[in-house]
Amino acid sequence: MTSYDTTGHASLSSAEAADLAARIAGPVWLPGDDGYQADCATFNLMTPVRPAVAVGATGVADVRAAVRFAAGRDLPVAVLATGHQVVGEAGGAVLINLSRMDAVHVDPGRRLARVEGGARWHQVLDEAGEHGLAGVSGASPTVGVVGYHLGGGHSPILGRTHGYAADHVQAVEIVTADGESRRVTATSERDLFWALRGGKGNFGVVTALEFSLFPVERFYGGGLFFAGEHAAEVLRTWREWTTGLPLETTSSIAFLRRPPLPGVPEPLRGTFVVHVRFSSLLPAEEAERLLAPMRAIAPPVLDTIADTPYRMARTLHMDPPRPAPWVERSSALRDFPGEAADALLREIGPDSGTRLGFVEVRLLDGALARPPAVPNAVSGRNARWALIASGAGAPDQAPVFRAQLAALAGALAPWTQDEMNANLLTASQGTTLDELRAAYGRERYDRLAAIKKRYDPRNLFRVNHNIAPA
Template identity: 55%
Template sequence: MTFDDLLLPRVSPAEAAELASLASGPVLLPGDEGYDAECRTYNLNVPLEPALVVGAADAADVQAAVRFAARQGRPVSVKTTGHQQVRPARGGVLISTRRMKGIAVDAGRRRARVEAGVIWQEVMDQAAKVGLAPMSGSAPLVGVTGYTLGGGLSPVFGRSQGYAADHVRSLEVVTADGELRHVTPDNDPELFWCLLGGKGNFGVVTALEFDLFPVTSFYGGGIYFPGERLAEVLHTWRIWQADMPEEMSSSVAVQRLPPLPALPEPLRGAFVVHVRFAYLGPSVEGERLIAPVRAAAPALIDTVEETPCTAVGALHMDPPTPMPYYDRTTLLRAFPAEAADRLIELLGPGSDSPLASVEIRMLGGALDREPEVPNAVSSRGLPFVLFGFGVGASERGEFLSAELEEVMNAMEPWADRRRMVNFLSTEEATDSERLSEVYGVERYRRLTAAKKAYDPTNMFRENHNIPPG
């Protein structure tokens, strides 16, 4: 959001009515019934207050909304589930895509075409009917499109297949000129490259087609250890993960869980270390591979077993309902004993850390390899991503942000300046200077040049913003 956005006049009822005559979905002004529901976000600390909401029912509605915004000089933000909203969108047009629910699974070609409002659980359920699975993330209620445009890190398929963006075949996108384009590596290689990894900077993606995989289950789940055994578990995991095949994915999280009745008694309000596994191979081999971590300490709960791909959400147990939170992330070039010891000092027993979760995910394998058709994903070649969040409303924002910064700063000796776009916090995603580090100089230069060509007025600046070069 710029200062000029705050000075934009309100959209008049007559202007809204004119747009509504062109759209099949609802067009809503502040105060209208349904406006608040369309603006709800996953992070309650990032409320949306757009001048106008268009509840797009199809690509034509998206075109009408973009053309309206262009005539009025308004920014455009896009929302499916609201997980990655980073600005309040004041003065702008919010396009809500949650009504765009088309899913077509082609079993013979092992592909799916999905519209912009589809969430991963819906794709998983459809694909499973024909023995296939998508490269969904850790949260099954996240929108497919935003996740994929940011790269898309699968906790099951990532290390063996790469990023979700690596397996996209085509996209349908409404650009700033209001045109609906079918984008492939052949007909527009530059826009294809930019869209996959460039997040929502180059238009509103209304549909995308991507690969599915002939997998129905994996050996996986989580083991919860007492937080007091953090040192033994973290050091065991750190050594163990270095020798794992690409078919094994894993992460470890230091968590202080809320006292929710939905949690089983050993976890309710507990301080725990949660180690997650997903192995794409025989269960007996997976059991053998994870045995050293299983033996690191007595477990509170062990859920590792043969698991259907439709239940991938059970791996990380991401909170399904909105909450107020602050988060930070970094990528690590290494995770030596010294780094583990520093995390134990900051997060372990006696630290009184207020953070709900700090996790480290192993990367590597196919995540390091450039795909057959290159894209803008910037995190290849780095073996770990560290992500943390603290739960609290805005009055705790300064305190929680400082705690998160302390953890990230402590990892600075092993950190890289690049970041995973999908993991960027609100502050990181809106800092243009930091974004040049997120992507690296050459990649960022290419993205800004493309932004100038496809969105010269920076209409798409309200989500993750790359300004025109």
């Protein structure tokens, strides 16, 4: 029988764990076991997980057995692929770690990728790149391909021409709360197919995903890093400049305060810089002409703009390659006028005294604003910009980061909209039910909740941005 620990969460006896282990080919760990920490490791060290048991799944049979075990005891199921966006501590849960299920197969003839539930983007960049193909990949090469697609998936290079990654999913293989494995496509279980693409991990454990690839071999782009003293001029020029960019070209701007640590490249170490990211699918000369107004501002302290193979898309944002502790908060902006830029600068400019090491504004729009060929649950298509901010440091600094993130969100509130993409939802601060409903919009949320009731009536999959069964 399941017992409970001092925090009120379910805990398993070693006999129960042995019973589970007998049904599973991969390892099964209780708290205190040697492998428990490694299978519970998150990328954001500020969001640790402490499940009742961690299962290292090696295949669909393991996932089915783990889900059935959890369902039989009414324990929640938590899914961890890479740990980039784990929501909550997973107390009392059966955590299914998918990192051992990371096969990637590219079919160049059909321009199709098939990935297992724990695959990471750098694998697809490499495999598809071999054939001159690309998926609608995100900024970070270490992010999970499946988690990214389930939340929508905004690509900083291909988003404005191709829309959200979720729009190009062809099939989802999933183990649902009843322990069954299903193959879900546009022509089978249509409601579930709609919900899975945007509704995140609410409907089961995705064991494999198939999605379209596109013939994209290169882009022209990289970063211009300007000294912080030019922040105001760079932001104002960037804001006006981006509104005239063709769809094949896109940009984001990041305000970086990097610590004086040896791992940080020299011109950025211990300084405040403004990182203008630029990418274009146009020929290099044409793209370089478009970039001219930004280059005219000042000589950059670092310039990484070059014609680049698409597989090196991983270098565009220079996202952190290793786990770190951070607190983040993001919002979707419907507009970003000059007043908004001024408000942003007051919060995070050179004289603000902010401790936020990373604040990014991303240009959206283009194909991201269009409805997909096969409707899905991706929210926030009407946002024209995304604001993503974080503070990284020891856990005792978290309250300061939270306060400064709240002040930043407040300053940009006049231009912020409620509906936003699920991948923008914060993991480290939690999201209330009202915020989640608002992020999806009432109609979309209600439809998701009705589908959740059909496929997961007891809300087994609730260690996430939870859509409760209607």
